[in-house]
Amino acid sequence: MLHGLALPLECKPFSVGFRAEHLQTEIDKSLYHGAAGHPALPKGEYQLSQHVSGGRCVYTFCMCPGGTVCAAASEAGGVVTNGMSLHARDGRNANAAVVVSVDGSDFDNDPAKAVAFQRRLEQAAYRAGGGNYLAPAETVGSFLAGRGALELGAVQPTYPRGVTPCDLGSLLPDDLSGALREGLTAFGRKLAAYRAPDAVLTGLETRTSSPVRLLRDKENLQCTGLAGLYPCGEGAGYAGGIMTAAVDGVRCAAELMKNWGPMAD
Ligand SMILES: Cc1cc2nc3c(=O)[nH]c(=O)nc-3n(C[C@H](O)[C@H](O)[C@H](O)COP(=O)(O)OP(=O)(O)OC[C@H]3O[C@@H](n4cnc5c(N)ncnc54)[C@H](O)[C@@H]3O)c2cc1C
Known part of the structure; x- marks a missing residue:
C-alpha cells in the first residue's frame, strides 16, 4: 500500500x-x-x-x-x-x-x-x-x-x-x-x-527479515517522502530481531518526542 x-x-x-x-x-x-x-x-x-x-x-x-x-x-x-x-x-x-x-x-x-x-x-x-x-x-x-x-x-x-x-x-x-x-x-x-x-x-x-526498507532521514528519522511518518522496526527494514527492533523503537520514540512530546516547545 x-x-x-x-x-x-x-x-x-x-x-x-x-x-x-x-x-x-x-x-x-x-x-x-x-x-x-x-x-x-x-x-x-x-x-x-x-x-x-x-x-x-x-x-x-x-x-x-x-x-x-x-x-x-x-x-x-x-x-x-x-x-x-x-x-x-x-x-x-x-x-x-x-x-x-x-x-x-x-x-x-x-x-x-x-x-x-x-x-x-x-x-x-x-x-x-x-x-x-x-x-x-x-x-x-x-x-x-x-x-x-x-x-x-x-x-x-x-x-x-x-x-x-x-x-x-x-x-x-x-x-x-x-x-x-x-x-x-x-x-x-x-x-x-x-x-x-x-x-x-x-x-x-521466508521472514528472516523484511525484503524492503522504507527510506528515512538519517538525522530526524522521518520518512524522506512524508514528514511526520517514522518508519521503525523490522517491517520498515530497520531491525532484524528483538533487540535491534527495541533499540530502533527507542531511537524513533526519542526523535518523535522532540517534535510531539510534552517537552517539545
Ligand atoms: C516465533 C518467533 C520467534 C522469534 N524468536 C526471536 C528470537 O529468539 N530472537 C530475536 O531477536 N527475534 C526473534 N523473533 C523476531 C522478533 O520477534 C522480531 O524481530 C521483532 O518482534 C520485531 O519487532 P517490531 O517491533 O519491529 O515488530 P513486531 O513485534 O511485529 O510489532 C509490530 C506490531 O504492529 C502491530 N500492527 C501490525 N499492523 C498493524 C496495524 N495495521 N495497525 C495497528 N497495529 C498493527 C502488530 O500487531 C504488532 O504488535 C522471533 C519471531 C517469531 C515470530
Missing part, C-alpha cells in the same frame, strides 16, 4: 529456505563429543555459514536448542515457518533456519517484485502442505537426492499444524535449491549432526 502511495521503498537483502530439525542429543554429541550429556553443560547451540556458488551465502539463523518449529504465517493462504525454545530448552529436537541470501539484484531492485517473490513462496508452501496451514516437509537425505520424500527416522517434526511430504526443492527457484543443497552438504563437514539423512526440513522460511 505504501509503495502504491509512492512512498520511497528500496530492496534490502533477506533470505529464504526452511527449518532444519535434529535430535538435540546429536547436536550435543557433535559439539561436546565425549562430554555430551554432562549435567554442567548447556544445551548445544551452533551457527553455521557457507559461501556457495553464484556468490550467495547459506547460513543457519535463529537456532533454537530443545525447541519447536512454529507456524508464523501473517497472511491467509500462506505458510511460513519460524522457531522458538521455551526457557527449559528441554524439547527433543534442536531446530534452526537454513537459508540462502537474496537481494535487490534478484528482483531488478524493484521492492514490489521482492514482496511478490516472498508471497509466492509462502503460497506455494501452503499449496504443497495441502491446505489448513499444514507445512511441506522433507528429510535431508531425500532433499539432497531430490526424491521429494519424508523418510522419517529418529527425528519427529514438531511443526504444530502437521506436515505433508513434499519435494521442497521444487518450491524454490533452482539456483536457490541448489545453493541450499550445497550449503547443507558443507554443514555436514562442519557439524556431524548435519550428516543425518533423517533430519527434517520444514518450509518455507
Whole structure:
C-alpha cells in the first residue's frame, strides 16, 4: 500500500529456505563429543555459514536448542515457518533456519517484485502442505537426492499444524535449491549432526527479515517522502530481531518526542 502511495521503498537483502530439525542429543554429541550429556553443560547451540556458488551465502539463523518449529504465517493462504525454545530448552529436537541470501539484484531492485517473490513462496508452501496451514516437509537425505520424500527416522517434526511430504526443492527457484543443497552438504563437514539423512526440513522460511526498507532521514528519522511518518522496526527494514527492533523503537520514540512530546516547545 505504501509503495502504491509512492512512498520511497528500496530492496534490502533477506533470505529464504526452511527449518532444519535434529535430535538435540546429536547436536550435543557433535559439539561436546565425549562430554555430551554432562549435567554442567548447556544445551548445544551452533551457527553455521557457507559461501556457495553464484556468490550467495547459506547460513543457519535463529537456532533454537530443545525447541519447536512454529507456524508464523501473517497472511491467509500462506505458510511460513519460524522457531522458538521455551526457557527449559528441554524439547527433543534442536531446530534452526537454513537459508540462502537474496537481494535487490534478484528482483531488478524493484521492492514490489521482492514482496511478490516472498508471497509466492509462502503460497506455494501452503499449496504443497495441502491446505489448513499444514507445512511441506522433507528429510535431508531425500532433499539432497531430490526424491521429494519424508523418510522419517529418529527425528519427529514438531511443526504444530502437521506436515505433508513434499519435494521442497521444487518450491524454490533452482539456483536457490541448489545453493541450499550445497550449503547443507558443507554443514555436514562442519557439524556431524548435519550428516543425518533423517533430519527434517520444514518450509518455507521466508521472514528472516523484511525484503524492503522504507527510506528515512538519517538525522530526524522521518520518512524522506512524508514528514511526520517514522518508519521503525523490522517491517520498515530497520531491525532484524528483538533487540535491534527495541533499540530502533527507542531511537524513533526519542526523535518523535522532540517534535510531539510534552517537552517539545
Ligand atoms: C516465533 C518467533 C520467534 C522469534 N524468536 C526471536 C528470537 O529468539 N530472537 C530475536 O531477536 N527475534 C526473534 N523473533 C523476531 C522478533 O520477534 C522480531 O524481530 C521483532 O518482534 C520485531 O519487532 P517490531 O517491533 O519491529 O515488530 P513486531 O513485534 O511485529 O510489532 C509490530 C506490531 O504492529 C502491530 N500492527 C501490525 N499492523 C498493524 C496495524 N495495521 N495497525 C495497528 N497495529 C498493527 C502488530 O500487531 C504488532 O504488535 C522471533 C519471531 C517469531 C515470530
